[in-house]
Amino acid sequence: MRADAQRNRGRLIEAAREVFREQGYDASLDEVAKRAGVGAGTLYRHFPSRDVLMDAILQSWVDRVNDAADKVLVHEGAPRDLLLAWFETYVGLISMHKGGPAKITGAMGDEKSPIMTKCQALAAATQRVVDRLEEEHALREHIEAVQMCRLVGGVASVADNGGLDRAAVRPLLEVIADGVLA
Amino acid sequence: MRADAQRNRGRLIEAAREVFREQGYDASLDEVAKRAGVGAGTLYRHFPSRDVLMDAILQSWVDRVNDAADKVLVHEGAPRDLLLAWFETYVGLISMHKGGPAKITGAMGDEKSPIMTKCQALAAATQRVVDRLEEEHALREHIEAVQMCRLVGGVASVADNGGLDRAAVRPLLEVIADGVLA
DNA sequence: GAACTATACGGAGACACTCTCCGTTTGGCA
DNA sequence: TGCCAAACGGAGAGTGTCTCCGTATAGTTC
Missing domain, CATH: 1.10.10.60 (Homeodomain-like)
Structure with a gap:
């Protein structure tokens, strides 16, 4: 070039x-x-x-996703706390810009979205959390990381759209966590 | 006029x-x-x-919401089945047109949205389902109908956005149901 | 049923955004 | 230094939002 x-x-x-x-x-x-x-x-x-521009913007963001997962996973504690910590981190990560949650979550699972690699990074990070919880037999049953991304992404989209703050989002994430944990 | x-x-x-x-x-x-x-x-x-035009369009839709709640509530069965039946109905109701789930769910709880009355109708219908479940002590603890609307609306938004079908939505609704039920 | 007026209509046009096309410029190589 | 493939830029076509104001008419009054 x-x-x-x-x-x-x-x-x-x-x-x-x-x-x-x-x-x-x-x-x-x-x-x-x-x-x-x-x-x-x-x-x-x-x-x-x-979308291609967005993908370029998010290039360095992938590192942030992985670092965030690292940080959450070193934290010792109850499975529910771990899960909720990741959910809150996840919401923060995809809510960098207005419209982000819907964009990213909508592309989740779409093989040929321009931001596919970004979704994969998020799903992979979430998978690491799922793996940890499954090791501890803390999950109700096997759940796809992508599904968890969709659930939490849905909450983030609604929050982004409706102007909800952290305090309003928290109980929603708790419901999802409780629905997933054994 | x-x-x-x-x-x-x-x-x-x-x-x-x-x-x-x-x-x-x-x-x-x-x-x-x-x-x-x-x-x-x-x-x-x-x-x-x-939004004002949308509100006018949805005028008659309020009756459909109430009828749908009636229909779900007459159904005898386990609380989980009742809840899931309402969730699926709910998703169907707000997914009439592309972009609907995000629009309606984003306005949920906004006192001065032009479509506020429509959100209230949805929340009220959901409240009827919540009341029934609380009568049966089937809910984990008190939960606001609006929160349930946000959770299910979030799933509907993601489905609308990412082109998910009923089969892909179902397990997400089950997680929410399980998170809310005792 | 004619005149009047408040009410409503229509569509041209200003403004904003997306995206393309093509004449012009320039980086990098021989 | 000269060359040309690569890259640039911005005018302009296409599309959508929303307003303004000259025109038309429903409904009332006499």
Whole structure:
């Protein structure tokens, strides 16, 4: 890739991160291009669709997901606490930008979504938590990590959409945890 | 209201029902106006925002909600079956049009949403189910109907968004049911 | 049934966003 | 230094939202 292309790509990702943080994932892409100081054509050449741009933005975010799972898993305690800690972490991770929870959770399980790899990272991290709980025979029965992602993602979507705070989300996560635990 | 205004209002609601059914709640409002055979100005005079139009569309739907609750509540059976029957009914009710689950669930609990009365109807119907289950001491502890609406609405949103079918939704509803039942 | 007026209508048009096309510029190599 | 494939940029076409205001008409009054 030519040096100027490389540079513009970086600028676009940086600008997108900023604009999405301020205005959510529905923000104007022209605004992103303007903020990056490039033409609209350049944006669309690098990122043919909004989802592809999102995927690029979330590249470094995957590390955060894995680190978060590490951190939750070292914590000793009751299975319910572990699960709830992960659920709250999970909600935080996918709620970085307005519109994020719905976007990510909607793509969960879709083989050919542009952000598929991101969903896989989330599902894999959740699977690690599931594995731990199954080791301890704490789960009611086998449950797919993807299903847990959908449940918690659903709560996060509703919270994002309806402007619910942590305190309002907590009891919802508790219901899901209780539904899953033995 | 003048006779022509009344007539146009009716036509707009009918057209909107049709267009939203075909294209989801994000469909073009100009298309609705065109389909109703009126100008855009007429549409926006009657319904200043998309949500107000949605509210009008859902007017008759409230009866369906209440009838559905009646039907579920006459059914004799285990609490879990009752609850799951209501959950599936609930998902069906709010999934009439694409985008519906997110819209309705996001407004749940918002005192001044244009579709507030519709959310109240849903919450009230859910409350009837909760009351029945509490009579039978089948619930783990007191749970707000609104919270149950958010949980099930979250699942419905994810299903709507990710194209999940009934079979994929069922186990998610079961987790919620198990989390709520004693 | 004619005149009047408050009410409602319609659609042009301003504004915003998406995405493409193509003339222009430039990085990097020979 | 010259060349050209690669990349750029922004005008503009297409689509949707929403408003404004000149025009039409329902309903009332005499």
